Amino acid sequence: MTKSSHQPAVNRFVAIGLFRFVIWYAAVYPVVVAGITIGLRFVNEGGDENLWRNLTIAPVYYLVACGVVAVATLLPMIVAHGGTRRAFSRAAAPMFAGLSVITGLYVLALIGFDALVSSIFGWEPTVSGVVELASVGDRVELFLDTMLAGLCALATGWLAGIVWQSAVFRRRLGWIPATLLMVPCAIPIVAAEIVLHRPPFGADFADALDLDLGVAGGAIAALAIGAASLALAAYLTRDVIVGGRASPA
Amino acid sequence: MVLYMTEEPANTAATGARPLFDDKTPIYQQIADQIKDDILSGTLKEEDQVMSTNQYAAFYRINPATAAKAFQQLEAEGVLVKRRGIGMFVATGARETLRDARRARFFEERVDPLAREAEMLGIPVDALVERLRARGGQS
Amino acid sequence: MSAALEVRDLRMRFGAQAAIDGISFRLEPGRIHGLLGRNGAGKTTLLSLVASLRRPTSGSIRIDGVDPFGIAAAAAKVCLVPSGPELSGGLRVRAALKAAAALRPNWDAALAERLVGRFALPMKKTIASLSRGQRSAVGIVIGLASRAELTMFDEAYLGLDAPSRYAFYEELLQDYMAHPRTIVLSTHLIEEVGDLFEDVLILKDGRVLLQENAEQLRSRGAALVGPADKVDAVVAGLNVVGSRSLGPTKSVTVYGNAIDGLHRRAGEAGLQVAPVPLQDLFVHLTEPGAAS
Numbered sequence: 001m002t003k004s005s006h007q008p009a010v011n012r013f014v015a016i017g018l019f020r021f022v023i024w025y026a027a028v029y030p031v032v033v034a035g036i037t038i039g040l041r042f043v044n045e046g047g048d049e050n051l052w053r054n055l056t057i058a059p060v061y062y063l064v065a066c067g068v069v070a071v072a073t074l075l076p077m078i079v080a081h082g083g084t085r086r087a088f089s090r091a092a093a094p095m096f097a098g099l100s101v102i103t104g105l106y107v108l109a110l111i112g113f114d115a116l117v118s119s120i121f122g123w124e125p126t127v128s129g130v131v132e133l134a135s136v137g138d139r140v141e142l143f144l145d146t147m148l149a150g151l152c153a154l155a156t157g158w159l160a161g162i163v164w165q166s167a168v169f170r171r172r173l174g175w176i177p178a179t180l181l182m183v184p185c186a187i188p189i190v191a192a193e194i195v196l197h198r199p200p201f202g203a204d205f206a207d208a209l210d211l212d213l214g215v216a217g218g219a220i221a222a223l224a225i226g227a228a229s230l231a232l233a234a235y236l237t238r239d240v241i242v243g244g245r246a247s248p249a
Numbered sequence: 250m251v252l253y254m255t256e257e258p259a260n261t262a263a264t265g266a267r268p269l270f271d272d273k274t275p276i277y278q279q280i281a282d283q284i285k286d287d288i289l290s291g292t293l294k295e296e297d298q299v300m301s302t303n304q305y306a307a308f309y310r311i312n313p314a315t316a317a318k319a320f321q322q323l324e325a326e327g328v329l330v331k332r333r334g335i336g337m338f339v340a341t342g343a344r345e346t347l348r349d350a351r352r353a354r355f356f357e358e359r360v361d362p363l364a365r366e367a368e369m370l371g372i373p374v375d376a377l378v379e380r381l382r383a384r385g386g387q388s
Numbered sequence: 389m390s391a392a393l394e395v396r397d398l399r400m401r402f403g404a405q406a407a408i409d410g411i412s413f414r415l416e417p418g419r420i421h422g423l424l425g426r427n428g429a430g431k432t433t434l435l436s437l438v439a440s441l442r443r444p445t446s447g448s449i450r451i452d453g454v455d456p457f458g459i460a461a462a463a464a465k466v467c468l469v470p471s472g473p474e475l476s477g478g479l480r481v482r483a484a485l486k487a488a489a490a491l492r493p494n495w496d497a498a499l500a501e502r503l504v505g506r507f508a509l510p511m512k513k514t515i516a517s518l519s520r521g522q523r524s525a526v527g528i529v530i531g532l533a534s535r536a537e538l539t540m541f542d543e544a545y546l547g548l549d550a551p552s553r554y555a556f557y558e559e560l561l562q563d564y565m566a567h568p569r570t571i572v573l574s575t576h577l578i579e580e581v582g583d584l585f586e587d588v589l590i591l592k593d594g595r596v597l598l599q600e601n602a603e604q605l606r607s608r609g610a611a612l613v614g615p616a617d618k619v620d621a622v623v624a625g626l627n628v629v630g631s632r633s634l635g636p637t638k639s640v641t642v643y644g645n646a647i648d649g650l651h652r653r654a655g656e657a658g659l660q661v662a663p664v665p666l667q668d669l670f671v672h673l674t675e676p677g678a679a680s
Contacts, residue, residue, distance in 0.1 A: 006460045009490060009493070013487070016490075073478075079463075081467075082464040082534075083460070084440070084458060242441045274663065275607065275663060303565045307558065307561055307562055307565070310561060311583040312561075312583065
């Protein structure tokens, strides 16, 4: 393991790249959702069609895209400018962990925002239709769930990005088979949702599988899934082909 | 051709087309020959500093090693001398040495082909001599 | 700060086809190397392997003795300016330069700025929307301003007009002389770029055909023109790599070590010996079926 003065530059580059990709979503998403919800309320006279229901879900799925983008855009540029794949993995893995913590906090903040908007209009806060938030313990649990699901979502994105690169550049597949190959990459996020009983489908799947690990067991399982998936992604990144032409031409 | 300018040669080369070399001899040979010509004609005086290999390389858009080869050759022939840390200078007595060498080859390299060509064209030797006399009177 | 490149038994297979078929060579540090070869000879594949864009099927690549694929210290010394599609086509020129500045330890911002001005690059346009020549100019700016110890240009001037190409050669030479480093120029424009080379590496069908000092390579070739019988007599026993006839006149190109004697014999026969331009030598030597 050679230490390199290049690592800090790669860290900075990955951090800035991720920040750029995330920040506009974090800023725009609640505003858009609030606008649409308020608009619908006034059109439908108290109808409960609201997008707040997705409040704890959409940010997690956005992290899948985040993982793909990191591999598809940041990794090739790092390698093209003299960085190693290992440097990318070393930057990405801890930053993904940090990003999932931030996502957990962000979802809690969104719930506060929901409460604020609802109180202005004198509505019941709507998130409670999706998750029970009676106590502080509930909020901690929501934070943990979101964070762990977020970690697994990032791992799914990272894996999907690597599989895409390999499929297109190594095997020279077209985009349809390449996309099909990416489907198994969804395993980490799907598995995490099941063990965490997360909406939208996690609880149903868990029931169908008759699986209940409890809160602590589910969290530990999700953490293990996330860590293992990130390790697998970092392992697959070691030899991944970066851009360029696939054939001698 | 004025090569011994005071300004950076690269600035001159920036817009203009590169001075062309002929295809008959290696480039370093041509550079060496040009320097010799300039010493003989007095454009470059003894003890004068010659442009650096890098300036030559930039001016002609050639690899510095190629330019350096010309300098090595001239140094080996005693035409140029290197002063450490300063650069290359025309050696004392270089002009005389070059003249002697050129004179020795002059008839073989210049006059003989001229005579052959004249013979091929049916020009009598007297006509050649007359021409040379007339030119000599002019200059 | 110049890096040596050492390649040993390198092989790159794509299915049944070997793009690089077991090559070994060493590029001396601090020189400008010409990388020549016909289309499909393996130049681009070789460069992408040296730049760690992919793993070779087998064999080794060492930068100053270290594998650049996994070791950051070696990887940071290498810069490839590709001829193919840009890795960052969706980026604006400004963002692409910023990324290079962020990741390249020796980045020279002042040089980059001057070159952007010289090539009149639009900073706000995306690279994909630029003309071919402008895209090449972006690569040239990044390649020069990165000041990597091993900088490789793969047909870096595609689409550039002649004045811009000359500008590239000048900037390359000036920066190389001010900051000596190892440079590889992969090119088809041998006539134009050839005078920049110190050494030449020629690939043919994924193998090394020859590697030699450019001046020495030129001195191995000679061209003779004259009456066919005289020419034939003079070149008898030499390695004739090319020959053309026009009526009773014959023109031959010979290549090899025995050129010195040729000058004497040609002089005696009243024939003129001319050097062969690098481009012509290249064409003859890479002829399909030609022996090296």
